[in-house]
Each structure stands twice: as structure tokens, then as C-alpha cells.
Amino acid sequence: MSRNKKVLTGTHFEMGNWACAEGAIAAGCNFVAGYPITPASEVANRLAARLPRVNGTFLQTEDEIGAICSAIGASWVGCKAMTVTSGPGISLMQENIGFAVATETPLVIIDVQRFGPSTGVPSVGLAADMVQVARGSHGDYQIIALSPESPQEMFDLTIRAFSLAEAYRVPVFLMADGFIGHMREQIVIPEEDRTKIKQRKIAEQSVSVLDRRDFLDVKVAPMPVFGLGLKAHVTSSCHDEHGMRNLSDPAVMHTYVMNPIKKIVNHRDDIVQVEDDCIDAEVALVSYGTVSRSARAAAGLARKNGLKVGTFRMLTCWPFPDKEIRQLAENVEYMLVLENNTGQMYPYIKAEAAHACRVSFLGPQTLGQIHDPEYILSHLNRR
Amino acid sequence: MTVSIHPLKKYTRSHITRTTTCPGCGIGIVSQAILRAIDELEFNMDDFVFVSGIGCSAWIPSPLYNTDTLHTTHGRPIAFATGVKLGLPNKNVMVISGDGDLAAIGGNHLIHAARRNINLTVILLNNGIYGMTGGQTAPTTPRGLTTITSPYGTMEHNFDITPMVVTAGASYAARWTTYHPRQMTRSIKKAIQKKGFALIEAMSQCPVQYGRVSKLGKAVDMLKDFKVNSVKINKARNMEPEALLGKIVIGEFVDIEKAELSEECMNLRRKMMEAM
Amino acid sequence: MVQTDLTIAGVGGQGSILAGVILGSAAVTNDGKYATQTQAYSSELRGGFAVTWVIIADEPVVFPRVTQPDILVAQAQDSITRFGDSVNPDGILIYDEDMVIEPPGYIKRIYKIPATSLARHEIQAPITANIVMLGALCKITGVVSRDALEKAIAMSVPRGKESLNRDAFNLGFEGVKAC
Numbered sequence: 001m002s003r004n005k006k007v008l009t010g011t012h013f014e015m016g017n018w019a020c021a022e023g024a025i026a027a028g029c030n031f032v033a034g035y036p037i038t039p040a041s042e043v044a045n046r047l048a049a050r051l052p053r054v055n056g057t058f059l060q061t062e063d064e065i066g067a068i069c070s071a072i073g074a075s076w077v078g079c080k081a082m083t084v085t086s087g088p089g090i091s092l093m094q095e096n097i098g099f100a101v102a103t104e105t106p107l108v109i110i111d112v113q114r115f116g117p118s119t120g121v122p123s124v125g126l127a128a129d130m131v132q133v134a135r136g137s138h139g140d141y142q143i144i145a146l147s148p149e150s151p152q153e154m155f156d157l158t159i160r161a162f163s164l165a166e167a168y169r170v171p172v173f174l175m176a177d178g179f180i181g182h183m184r185e186q187i188v189i190p191e192e193d194r195t196k197i198k199q200r201k202i203a204e205q206s207v208s209v210l211d212r213r214d215f216l217d218v219k220v221a222p223m224p225v226f227g228l229g230l231k232a233h234v235t236s237s238c239h240d241e242h243g244m245r246n247l248s249d250p251a252v253m254h255t256y257v258m259n260p261i262k263k264i265v266n267h268r269d270d271i272v273q274v275e276d277d278c279i280d281a282e283v284a285l286v287s288y289g290t291v292s293r294s295a296r297a298a299a300g301l302a303r304k305n306g307l308k309v310g311t312f313r314m315l316t317c318w319p320f321p322d323k324e325i326r327q328l329a330e331n332v333e334y335m336l337v338l339e340n341n342t343g344q345m346y347p348y349i350k351a352e353a354a355h356a357c358r359v360s361f362l363g364p365q366t367l368g369q370i371h372d373p374e375y376i377l378s379h380l381n382r383r
Numbered sequence: 384m385t386v387s388i389h390p391l392k393k394y395t396r397s398h399i400t401r402t403t404t405c406p407g408c409g410i411g412i413v414s415q416a417i418l419r420a421i422d423e424l425e426f427n428m429d430d431f432v433f434v435s436g437i438g439c440s441a442w443i444p445s446p447l448y449n450t451d452t453l454h455t456t457h458g459r460p461i462a463f464a465t466g467v468k469l470g471l472p473n474k475n476v477m478v479i480s481g482d483g484d485l486a487a488i489g490g491n492h493l494i495h496a497a498r499r500n501i502n503l504t505v506i507l508l509n510n511g512i513y514g515m516t517g518g519q520t521a522p523t524t525p526r527g528l529t530t531i532t533s534p535y536g537t538m539e540h541n542f543d544i545t546p547m548v549v550t551a552g553a554s555y556a557a558r559w560t561t562y563h564p565r566q567m568t569r570s571i572k573k574a575i576q577k578k579g580f581a582l583i584e585a586m587s588q589c590p591v592q593y594g595r596v597s598k599l600g601k602a603v604d605m606l607k608d609f610k611v612n613s614v615k616i617n618k619a620r621n622m623e624p625e626a627l628l629g630k631i632v633i634g635e636f637v638d639i640e641k642a643e644l645s646e647e648c649m650n651l652r653r654k655m656m657e658a659m
Numbered sequence: 660m661v662q663t664d665l666t667i668a669g670v671g672g673q674g675s676i677l678a679g680v681i682l683g684s685a686a687v688t689n690d691g692k693y694a695t696q697t698q699a700y701s702s703e704l705r706g707g708f709a710v711t712w713v714i715i716a717d718e719p720v721v722f723p724r725v726t727q728p729d730i731l732v733a734q735a736q737d738s739i740t741r742f743g744d745s746v747n748p749d750g751i752l753i754y755d756e757d758m759v760i761e762p763p764g765y766i767k768r769i770y771k772i773p774a775t776s777l778a779r780h781e782i783q784a785p786i787t788a789n790i791v792m793l794g795a796l797c798k799i800t801g802v803v804s805r806d807a808l809e810k811a812i813a814m815s816v817p818r819g820k821e822s823l824n825r826d827a828f829n830l831g832f833e834g835v836k837a838c
């Protein structure tokens with residue numbers, strides 16, 4: 001294996017954070033800005049070494065605000081841009097996550113979640129940011145967030161995150177956690193030509209921005225990337241489809257909020273991925289991320305004990321898989337929601353399922369330590 | 384009827400027919416100084432990307448200037464511009480914003496960009512107050528001044544921005560007032576051509592807010608005050624600190640050559656790619 | 660499915676976690692098996708506790724946590740205190756007899772090796788005690804093949820230190836004894 005290969009094809013035994021960095025390289029990422037933070041640092045550390053070798057740039061910023069802002073700036077000049085952090089960094093980035101939403105900027109944000117609130121325990125994973133990434137910035141908006149369950153998926157879903165970000169001109173989150181970020185497993189990196197990545201559409205030349213539609217197209221407007229003479233007007237203020245500021249027309253204000261939301265909602269079937277292994281099951285264990293592995297192990301144990309238990313995994317947590325959860329609720333008697341937190345996605349799941357089946361929540365015995373399968377089984381037996 | 388067209392009109396978006404500034408605001412003088420500098424250097428507007436933050440002066444390039452313009456969040460334009468410059472090292476990237484935006488909420492990005500010596504031209508308009516939000520005290524408000532949020536007089540000391548940015552590592556830094564548009568234009572030209580972080584601190588009058596609370600009066604009175612109270616840096620170096628109280632030190636504070644970040648990044652990429 | 664759960668524990672600086680990484684790497688890249696490796700350590704870089712958990716299986720690992728290890732490799736008395744109770748009663752303990760004074764009575768199969776003193780006196784490299792332990796583990800359990808482990812060690816150690824570490828591995832492989 002060549003040290004200087006762009007994509008390190010083959011089988012590796014490495015950390016999830018390593019896989020994430022290599023996924024970014026495989027996706028063609030060429031700009032990453034970040035600030036050191038446990039348990040996400042290994043992603044940035046690796047990219048600092050790797051990016052210059054693939055004609056890319058790594059920037060260590062003064063804080064996470066600087067990181068997301070410079071990544072957004074780089075995206076506007078045509079870079080495939082990414083930032084990587086953990087919960088405290090996401091908290092600092094929130095305002096500018098909203099900027100990326102409002103200006104329809106392709107951006108990948110890696111959140112290697114950790115135990116909180118506050119400084120908490122940096123090295124222990126917790127699915128602590130599931131709601132803050134979707135609802136944490138001010139204003140009304142939709143977001144895309146993907147949840148990997150293994151180092152392999154930290155590679156695969158990082159690539160998918162870039163693909164979705166570029167295709168829909170949106171920020172996309174990868175919701176890893178300290179547990180899989182620091183976990184080593186086999187990681188298979190396919191040949192470069194087998195990695196399919198969507199590219200952003202670029203706006204065409206015109207005399208004025210008034211002759212183009214650069215924003216607010218629910219079918220995704222081509223991006224007026226800087227440096228091409230397109231004279232793009234990009235603003236964080238409310239704007240019309242040309243990007244021109246408008247702080248007086250209620251109809252423009254309505255479209256400014258609604259169309260970026262519709263852009264995601266209308267394409268939700270392309271974005272939402274779930275893994276439904278509940279055929280003939282009476283009980284569905286619903287989960288996402290690392291906990292899915294506890295769920296699968298518990299379902300295996302339960303079936304050995306003659307219980308009809310299946311698993312349902314959300315690879316996409318946002319936009320919320322409402323339709324899929326409703327469908328599942330109609331086919332099972334009981335839904336047990338498993339999360340490594342005190343129930344962040346649970347209210348959303350319950351809202352879609354409670355009309356058709358019984359739904360309850362089970363956190364791990366000890367927060368931060370994903371559920372022991374036996375513990376889930378004992379809960380099912382008590383039911 | 385003869386139609387006269389402003390010589391700088393060619394640099395603005397044709398459909399933008401009015402600005403958002405109050406009568407007597409210093410923004411017009413600074414904006415013209417910027418466009419004159421570009422004109423005299425014979426640059427095309429497409430050679431530039433403008434980045435601004437939040438506040439009155441952030442609306443200088445957005446929506447007026449007819450090129451790629453990025454109007455960002457409060458305090459962050461330098462951080463955005465850093466990503467723009469690293470991705471487009473061959474374009475001139477200019478940040479235009481106010482003292483509240485760049486020195487208060489965005490102060491950390493300002494000093495770190497200067498430390499990195501990234502090739503940005505930063506035009507910081509300093510009016511000593513928060514104008515857009517209604518006249519609140521700023522980190523640049525002189526001590527003792529009564530504002531809407533310092534009704535008993537500010538008890539805090541104010542930033543001396545240009546020397547701070549020099550200390551942080553800028554390659555070029557100059558301070559002028561709106562009474563000195565020619566000198567300011569010359570400095571902006573040098574700043575654009577400087578390979579490194581360049582700051583122009585433009586002391587600018589806000590008659591509506593600052594003029595009122597300082598009792599300095601209208602725009603013309605404020606410009607007269609700039610004239611009377613400005614001291615050239617060469618002269619100031621030989622003056623006692625007490626004699627400089629209430630004065631505005633103007634001129635070039637630093638003009639040096641040193642390694643610049645976007646070029647260093649480019650060189651690293653080239654070196655690494657060649658090694659492959 | 661055949662699955663073996665291991666805990667390798669010591670104090671910071673002994674290389675316990677590296678031993679776990681090498682073990683997993685041997686299983687995945689050389690033996691064609693599946694492995695999952697996780698770790699925990701205290702914040703201080705030297706002297707605090709350090710532990711790695713490794714699961715080796717012939718199918719993909721589903722549940723990635725080790726709650727009841729089949730094998731405990733203990734490089735310090737502290738490792739017994741912290742993790743001794745969790746070991747499967749039918750499991751195996753392999754310990755460094757230079758570092759562990761009191762092995763627990765409740766584990767049936769116990770093996771020992773003076774890993775630190777062998778590494779220090781036989782090859783003048785006490786830093787390789789973790790590799791001595793891997794040699795012992797390989798001999799006793801065969802959880803990965805000797806060939807796979809030797810290759811993984813050679814890949815993981817600094818260039819020029821391959822033969823030293825092979826010697827360390829052999830010291831463990833030959834020197835381990837049942838209690």
C-alpha cells in the first residue's frame with residue numbers, strides 16, 4: 001500500500017475517527033477547519049497530515065466559531081468543506097449552522113458526541129446532541145443528520161454526507177460518538193471509482209443576479225460560486241431568490257424560511273435511510289448510532305428465547321423518518337426506543353407511533369455505556 | 384439634458400439605487416476611498432471578494448459592490464474571509480465592517496488573522512459607538528462618555544485598535560479619519576497590494592448617534608473635530624502620553640514583509656503533490 | 660459463531676492498549692477474522708490506569724462492549740482490582756508476576772510470566788513487556804495465530820525494532836507457566 005495514495009483502498013484495522021477522515025478524502029474533501037477537542041481530535045489530526053497530500057488545506061482555527069465560518073467561506077469558493085468537533089464545539093457553532101442553512105451552503109459537520117452537559121466527560125460517548133443539531137440554531141429550519149453505528153459507517157456515511165451536502169446545498173451532520181470514534185474495527189475502503197459522489201451544480205453567467213435564480217429553489221438552485229465572475233450576492237439577512245436583501249415584504253420572508261425547508265422535506269425519500277429488520281416481529285427495538293448494536297444483539301438473544309423481536313435502525317435521524325416510523329407502528333404491537341441518552345429522539349418517535357402501538361423508552365443502565373443486551377432482554381421479559 | 388454619472392458608479396450593482404446610510408454618515412467617504420483605490424490600481428471588481436459582518440458599515444459592499452459579496456454573521460467576517468482566501472488565494476479578499484463587529488464580538492478573529500498574517504485587507508470603520516442598534520457603548524467609546532447603555536458615563540477604558548493589531552502581527556496597519564480621504568485612499572491601495580494581513584482603521588463620524596451623545600454636533604462639526612484632534616504618528620512618537628489624551632493618532636503604524644499564510648498553504652500543497 | 664472477549668489492562672505507559680491494537684490488527688489484517696477494540700484510560704499519561712477490550716470473532720461483532728471477558732491479561736495489581744471480578748468463571752487470567760502480587764483465587768485457569776524482568780534482563784528492553792505478554796497470550800489461548808501476531812507486531816513497532824520485539828514475543832511464548 002502506497003503511503004501517498006489518495007484513497008487508501010483495502011482492509012484496515014483503525015479507529016472510527018480515522019475512517020471518518022479517510023471518508024472525507026474519498027469524497028473529495030479539500031478544506032477542513034477545526035479546533036482541538038476530545039473525542040473528535042483524531043479526525044482533524046489525520047486530515048492535517050493527509051489534506052496537503054491530496055491538494056487540500058487544513059486550518060486550525062482560534063475557536064469552533066472560526067472553524068465553521070472559514071469552512072463556509074471555503075465552500076463558497078467551491079471547496080468541498082468540512083468541520084469536525086464535539087458537543088461543546090457544536091454549541092459554539094450554532095449561529096453559523098443557521099447561516100449555512102440560510103445561505104444554502106454545502107458543508108459537512110462531524111459531531112463526535114461526548115458526555116455532557118458542560119465539560120462533562122470528554123472521552124465518553126453519549127448521543128447528547130441529537131436535538132441540538134436539528135433545533136439548536138435560532139430560526140425555523142430543517143437539517144440532515146446521519147447516524148453511524150461503526151467505524152465502517154463513519155467512512156461510508158461521511159461520503160454520503162458530502163454527497164447530500166453537495167446535491168442539496170445544505171449543511172449535513174455526521175452524528176458519531178466518542179465510543180465508535182475511538183473504536184477500532186475492520187474498515188474496508190473500496191476502489192476510488194466505486195465511490196459515487198454527487199457534485200453541486202454551478203450557476204451560469206449572467207449580466208446581473210436579477211437574471212438568475214441563485215437561492216430558494218425547492219429543486220435546489222445552482223450555486224453562484226465565488227471567483228467565477230458571477231457577482232453573487234450572499235447574505236445572512238432575509239433575501240429573495242436572487243439573494244438580494246429584503247426586510248419588508250412578508251411574502252419574501254415566508255419563502256426565505258419555507259423553501260429551504262421544502263427543499264429537504266420534498267426530497268426526504270432520497271435522504272431518509274432506515275434499516276427495518278422487523279418482518280413478523282411483534283416487538284420493534286428502535287435505535288440509531290452505536291446503540292443499534294446493543295439492539296441487534298438483544299434481538300438475537302430474544303429470538304433464541306422465542307420472542308418475536310426485531311430491530312429498526314435510523315441511519316438518517318434528520319429529517320425525521322416519520323413515514324417509516326408510522327408504517328412500523330402499524331405492523332408491531334410494541335416499540336421500545338433505545339438511546340444512549342435520556343430520550344432525545346423518543347418524543348419524535350412516540351408522536352408518530354403512539355396512535356398504532358405501545359411505545360416506551362429505555363436508556364442504558366449507566367449513561368454513556370451502551371445498553372447491555374441482557375438488560376434490554378430483561379426489560380422485554382418484564383413487559 | 385446631460386446625464387452625469389459618478390465615476391465610481393461602474394463598480395456598483397446597477398439595480399441598487401440607494402444606500403442605507405443616514406445623512407452625514409462617514410460611510411460614503413470610506414466607501415469612495417475603497418472604490419477609488421481599486422480604480423487607481425486599475426483592478427477589475429471581479430478580482431475582489433468582499434466580506435462583511437453586521438452593522439451599518441457591513442452594508443457598504445452588500446448589496447452595493449458589483450462582485451461576489453458575502454454578508455455574514457455578527458463578528459465573523461474575518462473568519463469567513465479566511466476560508467475564502469485559502470480557497471481563492473489569487474483573489475483580493477477585503478473585509479469591511481465596524482468596530483463593534485470586528486473589535487468587540489469578533490475581536491478574537493481579528494487578532495488571530497493578524498497573527499496568521501493571512502493576506503486580507505480589513506477596512507475597520509470606527510465610529511466609537513453601536514449605531515444601528517441605537518447608540519450603545521462600544522469597546523471603542525472614550526471613557527466617560529454617556530451613551531444609552533452607559534447612562535452615568537462609561538467606566539471602561541477603550542481599545543486602541545490599530546496598535547493592538549500591529550502587536551498581533553499584521554504586515555500593514557494604518558489609521559486615518561474621514562477628514563483624510565486622500566491619505567486613506569493611498570493607504571487602502573498599499574493595503575490591497577500588501578502580501579499579508581493589512582488593516583485600515585477608518586475613524587468615521589456617526590452624527591446621528593455619536594454626534595448627539597458626545598455633543599460634537601453634526602457631521603461637519605465632527606469632521607472639524609477629526610481635523611483638530613488628529614496627530615500624525617511621527618509627531619505623536621515624541622509626545623507625552625498626557626498630551627495625547629483625546630487625540631487620534633493617524634498614519635502608518637506598520638509596513639513590513641513577512642511570510643503569508645495563503646501562499647504558505649499553496650507552497651505546502653505543491654511540495655506535497657510533487658513528492659507523490 | 661466463535662467469539663473471544665479479552666481485557667488487557669495495566670497502568671499508563673506499559674503499552675496495554677497498544678497490545679490490544681496489535682492483537683485486533685493481527686486478527687483482522689492477517690487472520691481474516693473480525694475484531695473490535697476499545698479502550699479507557701485515566702487522564703494522566705503515565706501511572707494512571709489503562710485498559711483495552713478486544714473482541715475477536717469469525718463473524719462481524721454485533722455488541723461491541725466486553726462485559727465478561729474470557730481472558731484477562733493483567734500487567735498490574737490494579738488491573739486485578741479493577742477487572743478481576745468481571746472475568747468469566749471459566750475464563751483465563753495471564754499476569755505479569757513482577758507486577759501482580761496477589762492473583763485472585765476465583766479464576767480457574769491462571770498463567771503467569773515475569774514479563775517485565777524478562778524484558779529487562781534478557782533483552783534490556785523493559786518497554787517490550789507488553790509484547791512478552793502477547794507472546795504468552797498467543798501460546799496459552801491461540802486466539803490469533805502466531806504468524807498473524809508476529810506480522811502485526813512487526814508492522815506496529817518502530818522501524819529497526821522488529822527483531823527486538825520478536826525476541827520479546829518469543830520470551831513470552833516460551834516462558835509462560837500455569838499456576
